[in-house]
Amino acid sequence: MPGAQRQYGSQYVPQQQFAPQQQFAPQQQFAPQQQYVQQPYYPQQPVQQQPARSRFGGMGGMLGGMALGTVGGLLIGDAIGHDDYGQGYGDYGGDYGGGDYGGGDFGGGDFGVCLQPLDLIKTRVQQSRNSSITSVLQSMTSVRQLWRGTLPSALRTSVGSAMYLTTLHLGRLNVSKLKNIQTPIFNASSKLPKLSAYENISIGMVSRAVVGFITMPITVVKIRFESNLYNYVSMKEAFVEIFKNDGIRGFFRGFGATCLRDAPYAGLYISSYEQLKSVLPMLMRIKVENNEELSHISSGIVNSSSAILASTFATCVTAPFDTIKTRMQLSPKKYKTFTQTTATLYSESWLYFFNGLSLRLVRKAGSAAIAWCIYEELVKL
Numbered sequence: 001m002p003g004a005q006r007q008y009g010s011q012y013v014p015q016q017q018f019a020p021q022q023q024f025a026p027q028q029q030f031a032p033q034q035q036y037v038q039q040p041y042y043p044q045q046p047v048q049q050q051p052a053r054s055r056f057g058g059m060g061g062m063l064g065g066m067a068l069g070t071v072g073g074l075l076i077g078d079a080i081g082h083d084d085y086g087q088g089y090g091d092y093g094g095d096y097g098g099g100d101y102g103g104g105d106f107g108g109g110d111f112g113v114c115l116q117p118l119d120l121i122k123t124r125v126q127q128s129r130n131s132s133i134t135s136v137l138q139s140m141t142s143v144r145q146l147w148r149g150t151l152p153s154a155l156r157t158s159v160g161s162a163m164y165l166t167t168l169h170l171g172r173l174n175v176s177k178l179k180n181i182q183t184p185i186f187n188a189s190s191k192l193p194k195l196s197a198y199e200n201i202s203i204g205m206v207s208r209a210v211v212g213f214i215t216m217p218i219t220v221v222k223i224r225f226e227s228n229l230y231n232y233v234s235m236k237e238a239f240v241e242i243f244k245n246d247g248i249r250g251f252f253r254g255f256g257a258t259c260l261r262d263a264p265y266a267g268l269y270i271s272s273y274e275q276l277k278s279v280l281p282m283l284m285r286i287k288v289e290n291n292e293e294l295s296h297i298s299s300g301i302v303n304s305s306s307a308i309l310a311s312t313f314a315t316c317v318t319a320p321f322d323t324i325k326t327r328m329q330l331s332p333k334k335y336k337t338f339t340q341t342t343a344t345l346y347s348e349s350w351l352y353f354f355n356g357l358s359l360r361l362v363r364k365a366g367s368a369a370i371a372w373c374i375y376e377e378l379v380k381l
Contacts, residue, residue, distance in 0.1 A: 113147075113150055113153070113154050115363045115366060115367055116146070116147050116149070116150050116153050116154075117146035117147065118359045118360075118362055118363040119149075119153060119226060119359075119363060120145075120146055120147075120148060120149060120226045121133060121136050121137070121146075121356075121359055122356035122359040122360055122363070123223060123226040123227055123326060123330075123356075124136045124226070124227060124228060125355050125356040125359070126322070126323045126326040126327065126355045126356045127227050127229065127326060127327070127330050127331075129348050129349075129352060131355075133358075133359070139228070148225060148226060149222055149225030149226040151235065152218055152221045152222040152225055152235055152238075153222050153225075153226075155218055156215055156218045156219055156222050159215065159218075160211055160212075160215045161371065163211045163214065163215075164207055164208060164211045164266075165375060167207040167210060167211060168203060168204065168207045168270070169192075171203040171206065171207055172192065172193050172195060172199075172200075172203055173193065175193075175195060175199055175203065176193045176195070192274075192376070192379065194274065194278075195274070197271045197274075197275065200267070200270040200271040200274050201267035201268070201270065201271045202267070203270070204263075204266035204267040204268075204269065204270035204271070205263040205264065205266055205267040206263075207266065208262045208263050208265070208266030208267075209259050209262065209263045212255070212258055212259055212262045212263070213252075213255065213259075216251060216252050216255050216258065217239075217251035217252070219258065219329075220242065220250070220251055220252075220253060220254070220329050221235060221238045221239065221242070223326060223329045223330060224238060224242075224329070224330065225238065227330050229330055229331075246332060250332070253328055253329050253332050254324075254325045254326075254328035254329040256338050257321050257324040257325035257328055257338055257341070258321075258325045260318075260321045260338075261318045261321035261322050261325055262318075264314075264317065264318055264321075265314045265315070265317075265318045266314075268310075268313065268314040268317060268318075269310045269311060269313075269314040269368070270310075272306075272309070272310035272313055272314065273306050273307060273310040273372070276305070276306035276309055276310055277302060277303065277306045280302050280305055280306055281294070281298075281302055284301070284302070284305075286298055286302065296377065299376065299377075300373050300377070303372060303373050303376045304369040304370075304372075304373045305369075307365075307368040307369045307371075307372040307373065308365045308368065308369045310368070311361075311364045311365045311368040311369075312361060312364075312365055314364075315357070315360055315361050315364045315365070316357070316361075319353065319354050319357045319360065320345075320353035320354065322356070322360060323345065323352065323353055323354070323355050323356070324338065324341050324342060324345065324353075327341050327344075327345070328341050
């Protein structure tokens with residue numbers, strides 16, 4: 001009997017020790033596996049909400065640019081939504097209008113006011129064959145007259161620049177998507193997508209033509225304010241007078257010449273600007289290692305220099321259309337059509353096609369260098 005008890009004990013004790021191990025050990029090993037599999041799904045929720053946040057950033061930038069002006073567009077667009085160009089198309093196109101609209105409004109409106117005297121003198125030089133820079137300055141009775149027409153000029157420049165940069169950005173983004181590029185190709189000094197010359201010319205021309213048509217009424221009012229042929233006291237009086245004399249067509253007088261000036265200018269400028277951004281770092285002996293991004297100072301120098309050279313080239317090519325447009329908008333009864341205006345100017349002298357070119361060169365080169373340098377830095381934020 002004692003031997004049986006020892007045998008029974010030897011069988012019973014291992015059963016009590018082994019049974020808990022089979023039930024307890026698998027539970028401790030299996031439970032962490034179920035929790036570990038579910039954990040990777042939680043971090044994906046904020047990533048899915050990122051595009052919606054970016055769209056609100058674009059809306060904030062556009063509303064801020066329209067409602068609060070230049071600084072409001074910049075601050076609100078930057079505060080509510082940011083671009084992150086290194087994360088693919090979802091983030092690359094996320095800000096859609098915030099940075100572009102705010103940056104265009106900031107870069108266009110403020111510097112348009114500073115350069116207004118150059119625009120006014122150019123308009124008065126182009127309006128008559130007997131006008132010159134010296135005669136225009138001598139006719140001024142006060143320095144304040146150089147800023148006549150600043151309000152319509154600022155509205156046209158700020159709104160036009162903001163709309164143009166936004167339209168241009170969306171156009172280039174969509175072309176990059178159609179080419180099925182997984183990651184956009186950038187220059188060392190820029191985070192804007194790198195496209196072919198043909199694509200840059202086409203997108204630039206279409207964007208400028210569309211924005212030029214939308215802003216045409218304020219352009220006509222701006223030109224007449226700058227001229228000494230009209231004595232408008234307010235913008236309201238100008239709109240009423242133009243509508244009373246010429247109807248709706250009066251607000252789009254000279255659009256053909258304006259389109260022939262702005263569309264080719266934009267196409268040539270964008271194409272030249274993008275090519276120069278790739279060439280100038282080598283000519284300036286700026287080292288670019290492993291396609292790394294340049295510093296803010298180096299990229300600012302490259303982008304500003306590219307903007308000045310590209311703007312100079314495009315301005316010289318499109319100068320005749322600028323003079324034709326000015327004559328048609330200031331004297332619609334005398335210069336009725338584009339062909340007639342061209343023939344009249346040619347009969348006077350072919351040099352009149354380039355009236356005010358030096359003033360336009362200074363204004364365009366200066367504004368392009370400042371605005372595009374700021375714009376390029378804003379899209380990096």
